[in-house]
Amino acid sequence: MSKLIECIPNFSEGQNEATINGLVKIAQSVAGVTLLDHSSDKSHNRSVFTLVGDEVGIQEAAFQLVKYASEQIDMTKQHGEHPRMGATDVVPFVPVKDATLAECVEISKKVAKRINDELNIPIFLYEESAANPSRVNLAKVRKGQFEGMPEKLLEEEWAPDFGARKIHPTAGVTAVGARMPLVAFNVNLDTSDISIANKIAKIVRGSGGGFKYCKGIGVMLEDRNIAQVSMNMVNFEGTPLYRAFETIRFEAKRYGVNIIGSEVIGLTPAKALIDCAEYYLQIEEFDYQKQILENHLLS
Amino acid sequence: MSKLIECIPNFSEGQNEATINGLVKIAQSVAGVTLLDHSSDKSHNRSVFTLVGDEVGIQEAAFQLVKYASEQIDMTKQHGEHPRMGATDVVPFVPVKDATLAECVEISKKVAKRINDELNIPIFLYEESAANPSRVNLAKVRKGQFEGMPEKLLEEEWAPDFGARKIHPTAGVTAVGARMPLVAFNVNLDTSDISIANKIAKIVRGSGGGFKYCKGIGVMLEDRNIAQVSMNMVNFEGTPLYRAFETIRFEAKRYGVNIIGSEVIGLTPAKALIDCAEYYLQIEEFDYQKQILENHLLS
Numbered sequence: 373m374s375k376l377i378e379c380i381p382n383f384s385e386g387q388n389e390a391t392i393n394g395l396v397k398i399a400q401s402v403a404g405v406t407l408l409d410h411s412s413d414k415s416h417n418r419s420v421f422t423l424v425g426d427e428v429g430i431q432e433a434a435f436q437l438v439k440y441a442s443e444q445i446d447m448t449k450q451h452g453e454h455p456r457m458g459a460t461d462v463v464p465f466v467p468v469k470d471a472t473l474a475e476c477v478e479i480s481k482k483v484a485k486r487i488n489d490e491l492n493i494p495i496f497l498y499e500e501s502a503a504n505p506s507r508v509n510l511a512k513v514r515k516g517q518f519e520g521m522p523e524k525l526l527e528e529e530w531a532p533d534f535g536a537r538k539i540h541p542t543a544g545v546t547a548v549g550a551r552m553p554l555v556a557f558n559v560n561l562d563t564s565d566i567s568i569a570n571k572i573a574k575i576v577r578g579s580g581g582g583f584k585y586c587k588g589i590g591v592m593l594e595d596r597n598i599a600q601v602s603m604n605m606v607n608f609e610g611t612p613l614y615r616a617f618e619t620i621r622f623e624a625k626r627y628g629v630n631i632i633g634s635e636v637i638g639l640t641p642a643k644a645l646i647d648c649a650e651y652y653l654q655i656e657e658f659d660y661q662k663q664i665l666e667n668h669l670l671s
Numbered sequence: 672m673s674k675l676i677e678c679i680p681n682f683s684e685g686q687n688e689a690t691i692n693g694l695v696k697i698a699q700s701v702a703g704v705t706l707l708d709h710s711s712d713k714s715h716n717r718s719v720f721t722l723v724g725d726e727v728g729i730q731e732a733a734f735q736l737v738k739y740a741s742e743q744i745d746m747t748k749q750h751g752e753h754p755r756m757g758a759t760d761v762v763p764f765v766p767v768k769d770a771t772l773a774e775c776v777e778i779s780k781k782v783a784k785r786i787n788d789e790l791n792i793p794i795f796l797y798e799e800s801a802a803n804p805s806r807v808n809l810a811k812v813r814k815g816q817f818e819g820m821p822e823k824l825l826e827e828e829w830a831p832d833f834g835a836r837k838i839h840p841t842a843g844v845t846a847v848g849a850r851m852p853l854v855a856f857n858v859n860l861d862t863s864d865i866s867i868a869n870k871i872a873k874i875v876r877g878s879g880g881g882f883k884y885c886k887g888i889g890v891m892l893e894d895r896n897i898a899q900v901s902m903n904m905v906n907f908e909g910t911p912l913y914r915a916f917e918t919i920r921f922e923a924k925r926y927g928v929n930i931i932g933s934e935v936i937g938l939t940p941a942k943a944l945i946d947c948a949e950y951y952l953q954i955e956e957f958d959y960q961k962q963i964l965e966n967h968l969l970s
């Protein structure tokens with residue numbers, strides 16, 4: 373059984389169909405890699421690709437996509453609503469099956485080095501691959517965006533992890549890193565008071581003193597007239613979904629508010645939910661790898 | 672993505688290594704099929720094989736195994752602790768991925784017909800494939816065992832589903848059918864009173880008026896001095912694990928008894944546990960096929 377690694381490169385092009393189609397063709401042409409999904413947003417002027425593949429293929433596909441983007445996208449002329457600093461803005465690698473986060477860190481560094489060696493694009497390593505805590509958060513790394521990067525690279529603490537203190541003239545700077553799969557998990561409350569959702573979001577999220585691997589904000593669902601705690605669970609092993617859920621439940625009680633439902637948006641690894649079943653069913657000594665039938669079927 | 676079907680044939684041979692090895696070789700030689708596991712019990716004089724494969728391969732493998740067993744195992748000389756009626760005693764087909772129970776019923780009937788056509792072994796269809804309710808339960812179908820079968824087949828209600836009212840002289844009779852994957856799920860109580868576990872088992876199991884797809888008995892865990900409700904969940908979609916679990920919880924309260932843990936024994940389909948996470952996390956409109964990442968990876 374071979375390792376499976378996901379890569380979700382974000383490109384600063386969401387309008388030019390020829391360029392998007394070119395990226396799709398490359399993603400579909402690398403051996404050992406499957407393009408699971410891609411979506412483009414015109415107002416954001418950005419495309420997000422989701423690829424999965426073996427250790428070798430995923431590195432090749434990531435590099436070839438970054439290369440093509442650097443040839444096609446001219447950041448000096450690019451505008452959109454979404455913050456960005458490079459033609460390929462960010463390249464995260466995510467362990468999916470039989471691969472560890474540490475292995476994805478290694479992969480991210482190899483790809484980062486190759487991008488810089490062959491394309492001369494400076495690279496910041498971020499998230500789990502970050503060289504220091506100030507580079508973990510993408511928003512901090514990207515602050516200043518493409519236009520501010522020439523100056524930022526000259527600041528003492530912002531030397532790129534790979535490459536010189538000088539942007540690629542048209543492709544800018546790219547962030548490469550490794551992270552756990554992200555689960556978008558929203559919990560709905562039986563209140564129309566957004567301030568309650570905001571207070572609870574602050575309690576559960578790491579930045580508010582809550583769970584390290586949980587990000588969260590309060591959101592109003594206008595059509596249902598209810599408030600929601602909208603979360604990104606950025607490491608479901610470090611902060612399991614049920615722990616955030618039960619914390620929201622007991623914090624909401626203070627306001628006489630109850631949970632009326634939840635949503636998982638998009639894809640989730642099976643384990644993020646099976647870990648919750650283990651908790652609620654109080655299963656003793658469950659072995660995910662050995663006891664889940666499907667883990668014996670994936671080749 | 673191709674359908675995956677599991678087949679778990681039971682052979683009335685658990686002692687003769689040459690025969691067991693012969694079965695293993697056949698199971699490993701059919702294209703499109705993987706032998707996941709096999710185990711033999713000498714005192715039971717029985718071997719259980721677990722194969723998984725595509726629609727075509729699994730039928731071929733099942734037939735070839737039954738053929739070989741009919742050539743090697745002489746039921747007139749076979750003795751063991753486990754009840755049995757044929758060289759191949761029972762051949763269940765189970766939907767694993769992208770296959771339905773209805774499709775497995777069709778497969779079971781095709782294989783049953785071929786076994787009878789080519790090997791002249793009479794077949795009872797059982798479980799979901801059964802022609803009438805009295806043939807659903809294997810124990811009822813097998814009652815009388817190999818020695819009683821010649822007479823049983825002559826009884827008005829026990830004409831085989833395929834073949835004449837006459838056993839194969841050395842291979843006896845075989846039961847073929849389709850069923851959902853079975854999950855062995857045990858719930859531990861904080862009492863050493865086995866009678867409480869027995870009472871609760873009777874309440875949750877279908878035969879006691881409880882959940883249709885749940886079988887259960889009380890069991891004493893001597894080493895821990897606690898009683899357990901030991902269950903087979905024979906259709907986790909019809910009777911989800913959480914429903915049996917929560918019923919055991921509230922029934923135990925009558926006796927001042929609490930659940931202290933549970934066990935899943937052996938393999939479980941991911942969905943059996945993910946359905947429980949959906950319940951406890953109150954997830955709205957979850958789409959198992961689309962939202963579980965791994966479902967996009969299985970080829």
